[in-house]
Amino acid sequence: MSGKLLLNGSDYLMLGFDHELRRLGYAGNSCQIILELGSSFPRARLEKRILEVCSRWPIVRARPGGMFRPQWKPGRNGGPTPSVRVHRDQEGLDQQLINESLASDRGELLRFDLIEREGGGACRLMFSWAHALMDAPSAEYILALLGREDLQMPAEPRPATNAPAAASRSKFSARVKLAWKTLYRIEKMGVKGPRSLGTRHSDAPRALGYRIERFSAEESKKVRDNAVRLCGLLGAAQFHAAASIVELDRLHKRLNKPSPSYVLPVPVGLRLKGAVEPIFSNQVTMLMTQFLTEDSATVERVATLLKGEMQEAMRTDMLESGRVLSDLFRFLPRSPYMAVLKKGLGGEICSLFYGDTAAVNPNLTTFLGAPILDFAHVAAITPSPGIGVIFYYFQGALRVTVLHLLPILSPDEAAEFGLGLRKRLLEPGIV
Amino acid sequence: MADAQQIEAELLGFVRREVFAPTVELTPETDLVAAGFDSMSLVRVLLFIETTYGMWIPEKEITAETLRNLRSLAAAVCRLLHER
Secondary structure (H helix, E strand, O other): OOOOEEOOHHHHHHHHHHHHHHHOOOOOOEEEEEEEEOOOOOHHHHHHHHHHHHHHOHHHHOEEEOOOOOEEEOOOOOOOOOOEEEEEOOOOHHHHHHOOOOOHHHOOOEEEEEEEOOOOOOEEEEEEEEOOOOOHHHHHHHHHHHHOOOOOOOOOOOOOOOOOOHHHHOOHHHHHHHHHHHHHHHHHHHHHOOOOHHHHHOOOOOEEEEEEEEOOHHHHHHHHHHHHHHHOOOOHHHHHHHHHHHHHHHHHHHOOOOOOEEEEEEEEEOOOEOOOOOOOOOOEEEEEEEEEHHHOOOHHHHHHHHHHHHHHHHHOOHHHHHHHHHHHHOOOOHHHHHHHHHHHHHOOOOOOEEEEEEEOOOOOOEEOOEEEEEEEEEEOOOOOOOEEEEEEEEOOEEEEEEEEEEOOOOHHHHHHHHHHHHHHHHOOOOO | OOOHHHHHHHHHHHHHHHOEOOOOOOOOOOOOOOOOOOHHHHHHHHHHHHHHHOOOOOHHHOOOOOOOOHHHHHHHHHHHHHHO
């Protein structure tokens, strides 16, 4: 494939975050999936599978480019083949690796780190990818294809681009009008605008850190039951988000950093259910939701508000509005786009990064013959707010990754947040 | 007033068009949640029901039994329409 592939608005936003993070001294907007494996495998076997994926989808070695229409440029030879690096396990290695930049401007969009334990046997695999290339469900899908030689590569070698929705085919003026609804919504949030934890150390970047809260099968069932009780049958994500906001409010108050409100960008998946394509794409739009401090004391209250906001957003076409807005931004050259993005982040438009990828891809049970014993998602977050959470279920058990930027939030403070969130998910009524 | 069969056909057409990928084989008996139906899918379907039949399904009616498949959902919509 030598043709160019357009980035959609969501991809372009991820690329914008990447530039902003690098400008501030962080590693960029990359994500990791970390697999704990019950046995090891020869590195050459993984390299062979990577070559198969590269030859089928040259986009995995493409460079981002395009002045007025951002696009992937796979080129004739593309960038370097994704590397597999082998390490000896040692304390702090994971954090060191997640803070190493991908050379995405030179076509390094994927990377693999194999971490071997003393004496062989079990090992750990860290798969890193540039978020501008794809979202978490796609990354899980690609990882499953790499690790399962019994799975057939899809027949269609050319990745599809983001299918335009009805609004994208409508007149430009109609699209601007629709996009304006999101801008107006954000402007209204400014009346009692949030003050994020990131304002504490805006000029002192250091590193991304994370911790994972693991729930047993029994605890996961309890969390699911609580979600059904408070948010209805399919309300797990709303329950997770509500518990996160209440715990964030508690943390703000404990750190003596009160905020008039909390803004949570809720990611909404745009892929049709049952579809994996388009694979190399971020198929997500963000719905900006706001909770005043006085409404953030109980999970039940936040969950009720969130549910109402989601229904209203669907009713008033706010989801499509957000998607169209990010699509229109693609036509801004990078400099003015980055200026808009920085202004937004400086204006405290987000109090907490939040992701909920639900159940992990069911094909991720073994990787090149090794049983997958544990699974973790890690993702970059921006300095404002400098804190984020990702929820996912691995083999039916809930995992929550708490992400924090040092020194905005110390490991102890992140642990305090994680443990508080854990308690709140298990006992949502606690004060 | 629409009967359960007609509602079922309309719901099936909507979810085929707006919720699920064309590759998903969908019948009135398909287990919705197992096929990937989530909270946003539910809101879309509830809004479709509201627009088409002028009725919002109360939360207490959204049970595992109602959402088992499109047949049970259509039966619930039909019952609620007759109870109005």
